[in-house]
Amino acid sequence: MSRFLFYLILVNMLANIIALTPRVLVAGNDNGTILSLILVLPVIIIVSYIIISLFRHFPGQGLPEILKTYTPKWIATPVLLFFSVCWYFAGLISLIIYTSIIIRFVTPDMHISIILLTFVLVITYGILMTPRGIFYLTEIIFLIIVPFIAFILIKGYSNFYFQWDYVRVAIMHINHLPDYAAFSSSLYISIGIANLVIFNRFFTKLKKPTWKGMALLTAICTFLLLSTYFIPVGLGGFDSLDNVLYPWIMTSDSMRMKYGVIERILFFFIGAFLVLAVVSITMLWHVSLQLLSGAVQFKRFKWKRYNLTTPFFIVCFWAIAMYEIATISLDGLYRSFRIFDEYFLPVIVFLLIGCLLLAKKGAASKWRESEK
Amino acid sequence: MTEKQGTPGLPEAPALFNELLKQLKPSEDIIHTPLQIKGHCAFLLYVKTVVDGNTLQQTVIRPFFEMASKESFSSYIQSLPNQIDMPSTSQLLNLLTVGAVLIAIGDKIFLLDFRLNKNNEVQETLMEPTIHGPQKGLSEDIETLVNLIRQRYANPSLKVESLIVKNSANQLITLLYDDDQVDPVILKEIKKRFKNIGTRLFQSAGDLQHFLNKGKFSLFPSALITERPDRIVYNLNDGKVIIAIDGSPDVIIAPVIFFDFMSSMEDNYHIFSVTTFTILLRYMGLFVCLLLPSIYVVVTSYNPDIMRLELALTVAGGRIGVPYPSFIEVFFMLFFVELLTEASMRLPKAVSSTATTVGGLILGTAATEAALTSNIMIIVISAVAISTFIIPINEMSFAIRVLRLLLLVYTILFGAVGLVVGFIGLIMLLVNKESYGRPYLSIPWMNKNDELRMDKK
Numbered sequence: 001m002s003r004f005l006f007y008l009i010l011v012n013m014l015a016n017i018i019a020l021t022p023r024v025l026v027a028g029n030d031n032g033t034i035l036s037l038i039l040v041l042p043v044i045i046i047v048s049y050i051i052i053s054l055f056r057h058f059p060g061q062g063l064p065e066i067l068k069t070y071t072p073k074w075i076a077t078p079v080l081l082f083f084s085v086c087w088y089f090a091g092l093i094s095l096i097i098y099t100s101i102i103i104r105f106v107t108p109d110m111h112i113s114i115i116l117l118t119f120v121l122v123i124t125y126g127i128l129m130t131p132r133g134i135f136y137l138t139e140i141i142f143l144i145i146v147p148f149i150a151f152i153l154i155k156g157y158s159n160f161y162f163q164w165d166y167v168r169v170a171i172m173h174i175n176h177l178p179d180y181a182a183f184s185s186s187l188y189i190s191i192g193i194a195n196l197v198i199f200n201r202f203f204t205k206l207k208k209p210t211w212k213g214m215a216l217l218t219a220i221c222t223f224l225l226l227s228t229y230f231i232p233v234g235l236g237g238f239d240s241l242d243n244v245l246y247p248w249i250m251t252s253d254s255m256r257m258k259y260g261v262i263e264r265i266l267f268f269f270i271g272a273f274l275v276l277a278v279v280s281i282t283m284l285w286h287v288s289l290q291l292l293s294g295a296v297q298f299k300r301f302k303w304k305r306y307n308l309t310t311p312f313f314i315v316c317f318w319a320i321a322m323y324e325i326a327t328i329s330l331d332g333l334y335r336s337f338r339i340f341d342e343y344f345l346p347v348i349v350f351l352l353i354g355c356l357l358l359a360k361k362g363a364a365s366k367w368r369e370s371e372k
Numbered sequence: 373m374t375e376k377q378g379t380p381g382l383p384e385a386p387a388l389f390n391e392l393l394k395q396l397k398p399s400e401d402i403i404h405t406p407l408q409i410k411g412h413c414a415f416l417l418y419v420k421t422v423v424d425g426n427t428l429q430q431t432v433i434r435p436f437f438e439m440a441s442k443e444s445f446s447s448y449i450q451s452l453p454n455q456i457d458m459p460s461t462s463q464l465l466n467l468l469t470v471g472a473v474l475i476a477i478g479d480k481i482f483l484l485d486f487r488l489n490k491n492n493e494v495q496e497t498l499m500e501p502t503i504h505g506p507q508k509g510l511s512e513d514i515e516t517l518v519n520l521i522r523q524r525y526a527n528p529s530l531k532v533e534s535l536i537v538k539n540s541a542n543q544l545i546t547l548l549y550d551d552d553q554v555d556p557v558i559l560k561e562i563k564k565r566f567k568n569i570g571t572r573l574f575q576s577a578g579d580l581q582h583f584l585n586k587g588k589f590s591l592f593p594s595a596l597i598t599e600r601p602d603r604i605v606y607n608l609n610d611g612k613v614i615i616a617i618d619g620s621p622d623v624i625i626a627p628v629i630f631f632d633f634m635s636s637m638e639d640n641y642h643i644f645s646v647t648t649f650t651i652l653l654r655y656m657g658l659f660v661c662l663l664l665p666s667i668y669v670v671v672t673s674y675n676p677d678i679m680r681l682e683l684a685l686t687v688a689g690g691r692i693g694v695p696y697p698s699f700i701e702v703f704f705m706l707f708f709v710e711l712l713t714e715a716s717m718r719l720p721k722a723v724s725s726t727a728t729t730v731g732g733l734i735l736g737t738a739a740t741e742a743a744l745t746s747n748i749m750i751i752v753i754s755a756v757a758i759s760t761f762i763i764p765i766n767e768m769s770f771a772i773r774v775l776r777l778l779l780l781v782y783t784i785l786f787g788a789v790g791l792v793v794g795f796i797g798l799i800m801l802l803v804n805k806e807s808y809g810r811p812y813l814s815i816p817w818m819n820k821n822d823e824l825r826m827d828k829k
Contacts, residue, residue: 106675106787106788106789107674107675107788114786115786118789118793119793121797122794125800129800129804130804133803136803136811136813136814136815137799137803139814140799140803140814140815141796260680261679261680261683262679262680263679263680263681264677267675267678271788275792275796278792278793
């Protein structure tokens with residue numbers, strides 16, 4: 001299994017640890033979070049396996065090319081548009097969450113649109129890179145960040161105030177039926193493999209998922225998913241996190257390095273995950289932009305030799321982001337996050353697999369025709 | 373000008389000679405002389421200042437008077453090792469100006485190479501010194517240079533290709549590569565770039581490198597300039613192409629990746645633990661000189677709460693009395709350090725130590741005492757200055773100096789978040805860059821080649 005597949009999954013997973021997913025998990029803690037977590041693991045492994053196997057049939061092609069070649073146009077265009085909007089909103093939600101985290105915990109004096117401006121230049125440059133460039137970027141970021149994250153996780157588990165009893169209390173609630181909100185939210189953070197819709201362009205020889213690779217993936221996913229839930233619960237207590245929007249940030253702020261130059265783990269934490277978030281948003285919006293320009297191209301919209309469609313889309317991206325960030329409330333953000341997870345996510349997964357199956361069928365019949 | 377055309381009893385010089393003479397004429401160092409003994413004669417035409425007179429005397433003039441007949445002399449000339457094939461007239465003129473000698477015996481004309489080069493001594497390595505490893509670098513004469521490389525890389529697969537750029541100095545450029553190792557795609561790409569090189573004049577390898585780069589506004593060097601023969605051999609063996617220019621003691625290595633700029637040849641000459649330590653040190657130096665000024669701005673002006681309380685108070689205490697915000701302080705000091713670096717580079721050696729003392733010691737102390745900067749700022753800026761020099765290849769260290777400013781501006785505008793995001797932006801710039809089709813920055817794992825190939829197909 002190519003190491004880049006792991007990055008697709010892990011970046012998405014890690015970038016969301018800090019975001020709203022722990023909040024959803026904690027909210028359902030006396031309901032069915034545990035069983036949802038247990039249930040989501042086989043689901044993501046199977047979904048990942050299916051998606052990788054399906055994309056193997058289309059080496060070096062992204063979803064726009066696949067759909068355009070093998071399916072009728074009235075299917076391809078709406079599906080691409082829908083996916084593009086979904087990916088855009090996934091990125092947008094991340095962006096808004098991180099902006100609100102920054103204004104609350106790092107630079108409270110700054111205007112919120114200036115914080116957004118921080119990202120504009122870098123992310124715009126990032127989404128215009130090639131898939132190869134984004135992968136190499138991810139790899140380097142990973143090498144720099146993973147030690148920090150490992151440090152934070154170890155620090156969390158080995159903390160004096162980390163009470164395994166809270167974890168045991170949380171596990172005791174295994175007898176509840178699975179909670180759909182917790183299930184979809186944890187599915188969301190582990191569905192990073194869906195980015196393959198564009199990043200498959202990089203893989204001209206995607207290998208079949210190996211047992212070793214899948215086992216490693218399962219192990220990492222299990223560890224991270226459980227840590228996402230258990231570390232805040234173990235440190236913060238089972239009942240007391242109910243009114244906290246960002247449980248992980250509260251948790252990390254309760255850790256201290258006695259002899260460090262930087263005393264509060266919080267800054268390590270926000271810094272490390274901010275980097276991952278930027279990479280994650282870059283990935284999501286790169287996918288969105290490519291899907292969008294795969295579906296819609298204005299041929300007349302030109303300045304000199306350059307087609308202005310892509311820059312126009314990017315300007316739209318930022319304009320919507322600017323508007324949303326100025327108007328949305330935290331409550332609205334939380335609700336839209338849940339709506340995205342609970343209603344859109346399953347549709348995306350089924351639609352993606354359905355489209356790929358259809359395209360595979362189309363490819364097979366085309367191949368048979370050319371045989372004749 | 374020695375012209376003996378009119379002397380009686382001599383046969384006429386060949387028409388080609390007269391034509392060439394007409395074109396070379398008002399120059400003082402053109403020699404056109406007949407050799408004559410017992411009825412048979414020969415004509416010589418050369419430029420005195422670039423021809424090795426002694427060798428000419430030994431190998432041409434004396435044998436002429438010792439030989440019995442015209443035929444034996446012409447076959448003797450034909451067998452000399454420094455004979456060149458007759459080129460076209462315009463190129464002939466160029467060859468004459470760099471040290472060729474034209475000989476006419478009867479109606480046969482020969483061209484011999486008697487180049488005199490006083491510039492062929494091997495130079496010391498100045499820019500990239502090492503403790504172990506070769507102490508001598510390359511030479512300004514291209515033949516000596518190729519000789520030095522061939523001596524070190526005794527392999528028949530080492531190919532040498534020359535081409536003359538059609539500019540006003542007719543400069544000679546030589547490509548060297550190992551035919552077995554080199555990537556033909558990259559070789560083709562480099563040759564293609566030479567084709568549209570135009571008629572510009574190059575003064576050094578750095579000049580040519582700048583031209584070979586595609587983007588005009590590139591932040592990073594996309595080819596490496598070196599003066600070390602061991603680095604050249606090491607890179608030849610890796611399948612890279614060496615570009616040498618006549619008259620420049622440096623060569624260009626292409627394509628390169630980011631890590632090439634961060635490696636010193638010394639890394640190969642030490643034991644593992646020492647090498648690991650120095651490499652680690654180098655990368656830490658890189659991060660320090662890139663990030664430290666921006667970190668200073670963040671922890672003084674934006675987020676003093678990042679550091680532990682005692683340290684934050686010390687930093688704030690050091691800044692008491694400094695009358696402007698931290699970013700002006702940083703710019704102010706960085707500006708002076710850059711001035712100091714530039715000055716000590718350009719000055720003659722005898723003066724440069726004075727400049728450093730005055731600038732570094734006196735200015736630093738006085739600036740703190742006058743409360744123009746905090747003393748912590750002085751520490752930060754000296755750490756930055758020192759760690760800039762830890763980067764082994766000069767061009768990269770210049771590039772990092774510029775990048776540092778960009779990152780600083782981004783941090784000043786956007787604070788701690790700006791620092792983090794700006795840093796990602798820098799990595800994006802590096803990752804997105806290509807050097808002759810190779811990705812500039814990527815982590816080389818075991819199966820790197822597989823993945824590159826996978827990517828290309």
